Amino acid sequence: MLEKFERIKLGHFPTPIEHLKNISKYLGGPNVFIKRDDCTGLATGGNKT
Secondary structure, three states: OHHHOOOOOOOOOOOOEEEOHHHHHHOOOOOOEEEOHHHOOOOOOOOOO
16 A cells, blocks of 8 residues: 555665764773764754654
8 A cells, every 4th residue: 555655755864873982981981872863864853754
């Protein structure tokens, strides 16, 4: 049923994941990463898509 609908891109996916080196170093060992949902494109970051 859904096949009849054309897919449209609502953002730029997948968004990058960045290693937070300074925070990881400050915390003494755990590698901390952040998912950059602010890079999805205009007004579609986070859970607004």
